[in-house]
Amino acid sequence: MPSASLAPVKRALLSVSDKTGLIELGQALAGLGVELLSTGGSAKALREAGLEVRDVADVTGFPEMMDGRVKTLHPMVHGGLLALRDNADHLKAMDEHGIGGIDLLVVNLYPFEETVAKGADYETCIENIDIGGPAMIRAAAKNHGFVTTIVDVEDYDALLAELRGNDGATTLAFRQKMAMTAYARTGAYDAAVSGWMADQQGDTAPRRRAVAGTLAQELRYGENPHQQAAFYVDGSNRPGVATAQQHQGKELSYNNINDTDAAFELVSEFDPAQGPACAIIKHANPCGVARGATLKEAYGRAFDCDRTSAFGGIIALNQPLDGATAEEIVQIFTEVVIAPGADDDARRVFAAKKNLRLLTTQALADPAAAARTIRQVSGGYLVQDKDNGVITRDDLKVVTKRAPSEQELEDMLFAWKVAKHVKSNAIVYVKDGATVGVGAGQMSRVDSCRIAARKAEDMAEALGLDAPLTRGSVVASDAFFPFADGLLTAAEAGATAVIHPGGSMRDDEVIAAADEAGLAVVLTGMRHFRH
Structure with missing residues (x-):
């Protein structure tokens, strides 16, 4: 020295x-x-x-x-x-x-x-x-x-x-x-x-891989107050939380950044040219996602999926925030709102909520773009391609006697996009372009089906509905149903159509149970595990 x-x-x-x-x-x-x-x-x-x-x-x-x-x-x-x-x-x-x-x-x-x-x-x-x-x-x-x-x-x-x-x-x-x-x-x-x-060179697994980042923000702490943390950016300029402009509110926390990223990546699945969409995230899982004729309507429909979980959540929009939507958002406590932009009326509304963070990105992230994710494990790193898998109607295979209706097909594709962003085991009920029940992160797929249905029942009671919105819905599962029990649980909740990857040794047994229950089932051939 x-x-x-x-x-x-x-x-x-x-x-x-x-x-x-x-x-x-x-x-x-x-x-x-x-x-x-x-x-x-x-x-x-x-x-x-x-x-x-x-x-x-x-x-x-x-x-x-x-x-x-x-x-x-x-x-x-x-x-x-x-x-x-x-x-x-x-x-x-x-x-x-x-x-x-x-x-x-x-x-x-x-x-x-x-x-x-x-x-x-x-x-x-x-x-x-x-x-x-x-x-x-x-x-x-x-x-x-x-x-x-x-x-x-x-x-x-x-x-x-x-x-x-x-x-x-x-x-x-x-x-x-x-x-x-x-x-x-x-x-x-x-x-x-x-x-x-x-x-x-097309080398997806080089002998040595080096990664680097530039400090963007020193964080007060990590997931918990006893953990030190910092936020680094990789220079890729992918639209999102790393490149967004913050217009107001406190500094983002570790959990804010993580959840905001999850929200924005999800809402970016929905092309703004096909209409407004809103995603509400809590603890990196969606608690409500919806389309609407306006952003205000999309937000309201997403909010009605699970109003309890939405409190203190993160909201992502696929179109610039307007004043009318902002007026609705400020009715409850929200941590962060991220959108491609925000008009003057929206900023005036938010200005009265000094702790509410508003981020604008100028663009959505491309869900099909090539990227990598890195996760640390004890003694090493796991590196993989980002899950940029996207399916279209042409990729779907109908395997039941009853084919889905046009509305069911639209809802199944919507539910599939959402399920990709829900922690496994993931179950997503959708009706008329809005989630009506989400089951996330359970060890059993049957439990995810039940939790999502129970949440829908609770919301029906809170909203004064005669029946939960899972009645007449479709359901998406991020991976195949290994047994018929999960699929039948969804049917009991009122689902009429199911989208999942297929590939189980018991696919024939599950399809037969679906036929007996009068369900329409389509297979994607693509799994979306998210751990």
Whole structure:
């Protein structure tokens, strides 16, 4: 461990792709008497701002060559970064070879991630893999006992404050923190490159897989107050909670973020061109999902599925929030509302509820887009494709004597979309484009059928209905019925049609029971386990 001494900054090398704040930084460093070295476009920008800058090519004695691929990979640069200032042999070598020390390195890397995100071709992406930058960063960060390494524009102000507060020097604590940040940046960069290259080769299980994220928010705690937590974004820019703009309300909590993501991914299943839709989520499970002629109607119908669970829930909409819908939402306590947008009337309504978080995303997430999910287990990670399975009417196979009606078909496809987002074992009753009972996360599929039906009975009583809305509904199951008991439980609740994957050893037995009960059954051939 190096001593906790101050390290003077007399000479700095600035070489950045993102030139945000570069001129101001260069001016401030020059004002502190720091000699500036630079390369290419960075040197040009600094010089045009009237600053005295020495080209790295003058230091190395070699011009930039090979389209800029070779410019800083030289002992005159790396020796200046790596030399230990308290090592006599190192100082002797510097003197013998005319190597000047570099006390401050400011580098940000070629925009590889941004280039990939824009859909650039293979060769363009390859050319945006930085080599010299990471090499210099790693060298400077290793030698943080004497050298300060800055890789993020966000740290420019902190650097200048450090220098001004220490007579042009930096403290060891600051250099250590910047070195940590530097290695995280090169690690994330390499993770992006290796992940992209695996995708280009179609390698779904590379020998080593690196993942990285950028801190978006320090959280007060995790799922529970005794758990520390933070929120990181992966830079994919998929519409959702990670990219949303928060207009009002307290900071999102760990559970808020998790539940809001679940709500938005679910509501994104419903094309806004086919009408308004609303999803209400509690503890990552939907407690009400519905379509309607208006957003207000969609919200009301979703709310009527389970008003008790909706209290303190998360609401996601597939169209911009309007004032009339906002007026309905604020009638009960809601944690978060997320939508593609919100009009002025809606924002005025919500302004009176200062703790209600309003997020807008500008777009819905594509439910069929390729993505990955990562889950930690003890000693490792499980990595899989995101469940982006989507079915159409053409995928359905009718296996009972009675075929479903047109309305039953529409409701079954609706129920299937919802079941995909319910924790297994999942059972979803739907009637006329709205959930009327949801059974989630049970060890037995029969129990999920019963719980969903019981909730419908409770809501019928609360709403003053003559019978629960499961009467005349359809039911979706995320996986096959291993026995006929679950299917018959749904029939007892009033379901008239069933959609499920099929594939059980007892499918014939289950289908025969459905025929005897007068049910219409269609198979999807696709399972939607969600654990």
